[in-house]
Amino acid sequence: MNWDYVFIGAGPASLIAAGLLSKSQPGACILILEAGGTLKHRGCPGMRRRTCTDCSKSGCRVTMGVGGSSAGFGNKMCRFPASSETLSLVPQEVRLQVEDIIAQLLGRDPGPPEVSEFPVGTVRRKFYSADVLFRSEYGALIAKLLAELSHSVELRSDAAVASVQKGAEGFELQLASGEKVKTSKLVLGTGRSGHKFIRRTLDSLGVSYVEAETDVGIRLEARTGLFSESFFYQNDPKFKVDHGELGTSRTFCACRGGHIVPVKFGNGFFADGAFVSGLSDVTNVALMVRSSQLLTSEQLDEWCRFVNVRSGQSLLLGEVSAEGGPSAATILASVPVWPSDRHKSLMAELLDAVVAGKQVDMFGTSIPGEAVKIYGPAVDRYWPLPSLSTGFQTNVEGLSIIGDAAGLSRGIVQALASGVGWALVESVATGMLIDEVLTHPNSSKAA
Ligand SMILES: Cc1cc2nc3c(=O)[nH]c(=O)nc-3n(C[C@H](O)[C@H](O)[C@H](O)COP(=O)(O)OP(=O)(O)OC[C@H]3O[C@@H](n4cnc5c(N)ncnc54)[C@H](O)[C@@H]3O)c2cc1C
Structure with a gap:
């Protein structure tokens, strides 16, 4: 059979794009191929022990499966707007519609843009709002996206695509199972x-x-009450530091009341943060550094593996007393090896700025006997940035890339925005309009 559209990956970007596409083109044959399992089987068996059990032939259960890379957990859902990088590929005339559709899906008004930055010494503080959705709420959101897929959409789990070739009449996909699939148009939503x-x-x-400048670092976890109010000025405190030629660093992806999660990476694993079913009394925050010295996937893979082995296959690298303020030097030394001296120097400067209190005091009060735990390694932005034009199109006819795989910016809202943006551009290109979008009051077309 020849499909009209195949999506690779069943994350939020592909799910929302395929749902909208199936409404605008009811006759189109649409297939979604997902390497991981179904939504029901997304739990991470290594989470409690904070190690990776290398559990599945079909990949990491945290990042792979129907619902995408965090569907087994709850998440922070950023409020609008979508990042300027994501919106740069959405034509101006459909941006309001993108916001409308996501607002309808999430059941809330996007409101005015809330992202802003301002300097505190040499540190910049970024403001934006984010709400926590627990696992059941995030699962309900994914279920809603799945319910929006019309009968013309087939979703196959445990169907990893091994390779793609382009022929005169479209694309030929070879699945890991050996099966071949043909399609006229292909959308990569592989996250x-x-x-x-x-x-x-x-x-x-x-x-x-091009390759992204990868973020590497650690996660600090402590009782939520130990973090200072000046540090926790919002749900996910984002302090960014510019270190000149050396690079940049930041705090990000704070999970206030959340958990540390092992994510499989090559032959090793790294620490990420997530929420489950309720708030715990601890919080974890990522401290990441970015150097212009590029690291290949293999180098990152090797670094993770080395840190894992040296820490006895545990994400817990050590702990420092919170009494009198945790020592930045001890935290730095808890990582057995850094990818380069530059990365280590950047982390030393970040720790000075936010842990030693030179710019912001991360930990306010300290109670005798309490500790700050150090988890690692942490890795982010290790995927490439493909060259894309408006509508998330590549230079290859019929090939688009959406969601995290577009490489611009990551997160659920960004993935949803790119999926909706792609579907709207596709519906206009094919002359098929998405009805409910057109009737929505904010829609530029409705006006
Ligand atoms: C632990 C964790 C916590 C997170 N917390 C947050 C948060 O709080 N807030 C937030 O906004 N974002 C969070 N994220 C990021 C967020 O999950 C992603 O940005 C988002 O899911 C990206 O959506 P996507 O559709 O682009 O791709 P993904 O959700 O990554 O989905 C891609 C899918 O493609 C599949 N795939 C890959 N290769 C193939 C192949 N060859 N064949 C078939 N299928 C393939 C994968 O199995 C995967 O299911 C978190 C991520 C993780 C891992």
Whole structure:
């Protein structure tokens, strides 16, 4: 059978895009191929012990499966707007519609833009709002996206795509099972877990891309009450530091009342943060550094593996007393090896700024006997940035890239915005309009 559209990956970007597409083109044959399992089987068996059990032949259960890379957990849902990088690929005339559709899906008004930054010494503080959705709430959101898929959409789990080729009449996909699938149009929504697959695919199809400057670092976890109010000025405190030629650093992805989660990465694993079913009394925050010295996937893979082995296959690298303020030097030394001296120097400067209190005091009060735990390694932005034009199109006819795989910016709202943006552009290009969008009061077309 020849499909009209195939989406690779069943994350939020593909699910919302396929749902809208199936409404605008009811006759189109649409297939979604997902490497991981179904939504019901997303739990991470290594979470409690904070190690990776390398549990599944079909990949990491945290990042792979129906619902995408965090569907087994709850999440922070950023409020609008979508990032300027994501919106740069959405034509101006449909941006309001993108916001309308996401607002309807999330059941809330996007409101005015809330993202802003201002300096505190040499540190910049970024403001934006985010709400926590627990696992059941996030699961309900994914279930809603699944329910929006019309009968013309087939979703197959445990269906990893191994390779893609382009022929005169479209694309031929080879699945890991050996099966071949043909399609006229192909959308890559492979997220962060598909980073090796997407590089191979872009190389074989002739799509140019650049490597991102990877973020590496650690996660600090302590009782929520130990963090200072000046540090926790919002749900996810984002302090960014510019270190000149050395690079940049930041605090990000704070899970206030959340958990540390192991994420499989190559032959090792790294620490991420997530929420489950209720708030705990601890909080974890990522401290990340970004150097212009590029690290290949293999180097990152090796670094993670080395840190894992040296820490006895545990994400817990050590702990420091919170009494009198945790020592930045001890935290720095808890990582057995850094990817480079530059990364280590950047982390030393970040720790000075936010832990030693030179710019912001991360920990306010300290109670004798309490500790700050150090988890690592932490890795982010390890996937490529493909060259894309408006509508998330590549230079290869019929090939688009959405969600985290577009490499611009990550997060659920960004993934949803790119999926909706892609579907709206596609519906206009094919002359098929998405009815409910057109009737929504904010819609520029309705006006
Ligand atoms: C632990 C954790 C916590 C997070 N917390 C937050 C948060 O609080 N807030 C937030 O906004 N974001 C969070 N994120 C990020 C968020 O989950 C992603 O940005 C978002 O899911 C991206 O959506 P996507 O559709 O682009 O891709 P993904 O959700 O990554 O989905 C991609 C899918 O493609 C599949 N795939 C990959 N390669 C292939 C292949 N070759 N064949 C078939 N299928 C393939 C994968 O199995 C995966 O299911 C978190 C991520 C993790 C891992």
